[in-house]
Amino acid sequence: MSARDFKPETWTSTANEALKISIVGENAIQFPPLFTYPIYGESEKIYGYKDLVIHLAFDSIAFKPYVNVKYSAKLEDNDVINVEEKLLSFLPKNDVIVKDEAKWVDSFMEEQKNHSLPDGFKTISEYSLGGEEFVVYKANLIDNYARMMHHRVQIFSLLFIEAANYIDEDDSNWDIFWLLNKKTKQLIGFVTTYKYWHYLGAKPFDENTDKKFRAKISQFLVFPPYQNKGHGSCFYDAIVQFWLKDESITEITVEDPNEAFDDLRDRNDLQRLRKMGFDATLRKHSELPDEFLESSRKSFKLEERQFKRLLEMLLLLNHSPSFELEVKKRLFIKNYDALSGIDPEEAKQALQNSFLLVRDDYSRILDSLNISEA
Template identity: 80%
Template sequence: MSADDFKPEKWTSSANEALKVSIVGENAVQFSPLFTYPIYGDSEKIYGYKDLVIHLAFDSITFKPYVNVKYSAKLKDDEVVDVQEKLLSFLPQNDVIVRDEAKWVDCFTEERKIHDLPDSFKKVSEYSLNGEEYVIYKTSLIDDFVRKMHRRVQIFSILFIEAANYIDETDSNWEVFWLLNKKSKKLVGFVTTYRYWHYLGGQSFDENIDQKFRAKISQFLIFPPYQDKGHGSCLYDAIVQSWLLNKNITEITVEDPNEAFDDLRDRNDLQRLRKMGFDTILQKNSQLSDKALESSRKSFKLEERQFNRLLEMLLLSNNSPLFELRVKKRLFIKNYDALNQTDPDEAKEALQNSFELVKDDYRRIIESINTSEV
């Protein structure tokens, strides 16, 4: 060995680059994760290996997992982590084929023959996209088949959703929505959702026998090979529509959405409000009372912050003079303490700058909808 071989960087790999994730159908589609810190630490670095490659593959239908770790050299050091064991600890126990690719192919080929969805898969919606038919199902986690499938796919949540954690499959309030290709049965994506009891006040609690819930979207994932094709919007809209029809769901929320999901949510919610006639109501009477607005918010089952954002977007798209007044009032109240301690001219400028940023962001979302509709 040369002196160069003793340099730490020669034995350090990026975990995000070393981990190669594949979904295998007629062809294998390989991609890299966005995050590996839950598995390999905050630095997302792996020390002690040369030419490290960690293969994590899944069958496109059954999602039977396969792991194979390759490297040209490994340090004999107690501090060198066993990358294979680390990865296996996040995969379903006794359900992973390690290194033996032929055995893995045989296993998922046999599974495919009996891979029939049980009655616990309740169809929610269907749609067509690019000449293919897709179907969305809803399940609880009490079914053994569902638990097996969820245990296989849940690692995608921590690899592609920042700050995601594995959910408690013993909690009956969790439900999973599954998106599949209707003909091929290939799994396209999944969403974990949760129901919170919603206390509506003493009188409602005393008089209403039916329990009311807030429904929360927790982990929303379209697998990388199927992203940027419109599946996310179709899946999100199907989930929301099913909750709008459920009289026990009073409000729809989202857990810590990232910017990409915020955009998807805004576009679909805005289009929905237009289709449901709320835009027309605003055009005829933009100065709706607080009581009327609250009644509309509840009928759309939107949380307050999201409803107010959509209301502002609609006012902007309608060129309503109330848009600027409403946004600036909100920004002033939100930043009152800071603005109150600032020179009046500087505070006015800061408020105007914040307003322009909000307006530009809303325009970006509105224009993306208008462009897609052309």
Template identity: 40%
Template sequence: MTDLTEALKPELWTVSSNEALKLFVAEPNGTAINFKPAFTYPVFGDSESIFGFKNLVIFLCFDHYTFYPFLNVKYDTKLNDEVEEPKDTIMKFLPESTVFKDEIKWVDAIKNEKETYSIPGTIVGGFESFAIYKIDMKQAAAVELHKRLQILVLLYIEAGSFIDHKDELWDLYVIYDTPNDPEDEPSIVGFVTAYNYWKYPGASNFDAGIKQSRKKISQFVILPNFQGQSIGSKTYSALYDLWLKDDQIVEIVVEDPNEHFDDMRDKSDLNRLKSVINLKDINLTKVKSEAWLETFRVEQKLEKRQFNRLVEMILLSNFKTFKNLSYKNIRLFIKQRLYNKNKEALLSLEKPVRLDKLQTAYQTLEEDYYRILNGLNLYPKRPIEEEANSSKRIKV
């Protein structure tokens, strides 16, 4: 009886789905890169656990080039037939092409597909050995590629969800590591999805047939084995440069970024701005000019919240680096924005409490700004030749 009671203990039949799920990318040399998911609750539930099996392991493997998926599930014992098979659970989030159990069949399927396979899109940007392809979702191969990639959204983006590939307003960009030898296959590094929101261009432009849109970055995934190489920031910068050149796009925004993405975005935006203006020349007189602020913000296609953050960081950086600004005036300038943003809530408080809340919010923000600024070189020394041609830079 004791043995039976022990055997039926729930903890003996429960495993963390984060630990059970093993992800692999099969490399061209025959090896496989292994990495763990960040989340599994969208697939296996909020508890991120799987009940009813002993020594459960789920293998999900992708080809490095086509991302053709292979699934295998192993366990020693199953509690009873009423427990749902992990295969049935995860297959709901994988394309029908996924090969289960039969590894030889999977290898053959990849080989057959590659006989006629080409990336279903066109190169729109890149850096170093990496190329960014805009995927043509009108192609069947593009839809299939998206179905193979999209489970990574659930496994690596907090509260991530699938997009509707039939909605033509969605764009999919896939980043590939391209080898020097054209005979070798490229490897998928990550992908980005962005949505094109229609924006009313004003009466005269609307009558003239001028179209405008806001580009919203929705999903941004870099495979774990490629992280830590600044690929994310370089991809973001390359796409931003691409969209800056598109006259139809008037603003570039990000949907619900996490702290890590926010940091990368802030640093990338600051590095981009230093290439078009002399950041040292940005002072309180300029930033208090609504006309200057709006003109520059629109030129750079930045949303207001992000633009305000960048301006405030630049002011604090200028003060710390050159001591050419009044710290008190910078502090009051930033506090004014914080007050306006939270005016209704602050006005409900007694004045001493209100001032204390505002000061605390400012101190927290300033610390975060300096954390982001740490290590950035916003004032590179320019060669004499460039100084002579500085008139080419945007005047501030």
């Protein structure tokens, strides 16, 4: 052993670098995770191995998982975790091929040979992108095939969505939307969604009318090899259009969106409202009565926060004199406790600073759509 072997860094690996994820189709595409803390701890460090490499691979259609952990040396220490066992605990039991690559290839090739989606997968939309055709399906987790597929892909939620957790698959309110290449059958991404019962008041409840629901997007993921190609917008729009046609859905929500998804959502929602004529309708109103805004929000099935953001963006786009008033009114209400506790002039300046930040952010989103302020 050399002196270097006694240095802690020799035996410490960064989990995000050690874990190599691959999706194998005609070619194998390898990429790193964004997060490994749900599996290997908050520090995302792995101690006790030299030259550690963790291979986690899936075929591009059935997503049959394969694991192969390699290293040149391992410390004999009780504090050293079993890297392979730790990863396997997050993958479907008895459905993972470990180390035997030939067995894994034979296994997924056999699955692909007989690959067909069961009746529980309902087509909700199709779209063209880059000269190829794609299909969006919806399936409930009561479907055995949907549950098996979700077992295989759910680890991607932990690896690519911050603070994600595995969902309760025994709750029948969970639906999964699946995005596939129509010709190759390759799985492009998936979205977990949930329906909450929406209480609309005593009268509808007493009259036992049809139940109404809020629909929530929980985990939205396009696999890394297919990102930055336009699939996210097409996938999101397909789901929203499906819910807009569903009379049982009253409101569409998103669970803890990150900044990237917020941007995707804003762009697509904004374009949809303009196509539906809301932009033109706003130009006809010199004032914005609460009744008009609330009826508009409900017709678009938007939650209040998202509707107000879109309304403000459209007011900015139209150079409406109501823009600054609407933004500052919302900011004042949101920050009332903090603003009321400081000097009025300081509060006024703080409100102005916040307004300018909001305006600049809205301009950034409008610019990304090549929409100039009218």
